[in-house]
Amino acid sequence: MIIERARELALRAPARVVFPDALDERVLKAAHYLQQHGLARPILVASPFVLRQFALSHRMALDGIQVIAPPGNLPMRESFAQRWLAAPEKKRRRTRWKSLTTR
Structure with a gap:
């Protein structure tokens, strides 16, 4: 019951969720899941080039996921x-x- 309520609230107003450790396969999968299901708007902090290569090596798409390069x-x-x-x-x-x- 609690999980369903949380899902309903997230679907109504997806929050931005920042993932500073984007070069972790679990984080990438979580961000992808949240984006695909409309539960949140993930923001990954990493070099766009490095993250793109990392995502390709794990066969994950970054479509619709915002990427922020930290130092630049x-x-x-x-x-x-x-x-x-x-x-x-x-x-x-x-x-x-x-x-x-x-x-």
Whole structure:
């Protein structure tokens, strides 16, 4: 019952889910599953070229999955940092807690 409710909520409003360890086969499979079933909008953090090769070697498609190159995307990192700092302290605390609990 709980799983079905969570699935319904995810289908209604798919959240963005960032996977910083994208070069792990399990993570790639999870991101692919979430994208294919409309449960979330996965974002993989890795070099696009390296990730594409990794996905091909595991026979996985990256269609519809956003890929962010960590070192080469300074404007995006600065934008995230500014939005995070502009958020109220309560929301920042919750964001930190979520990042700790999702590891």
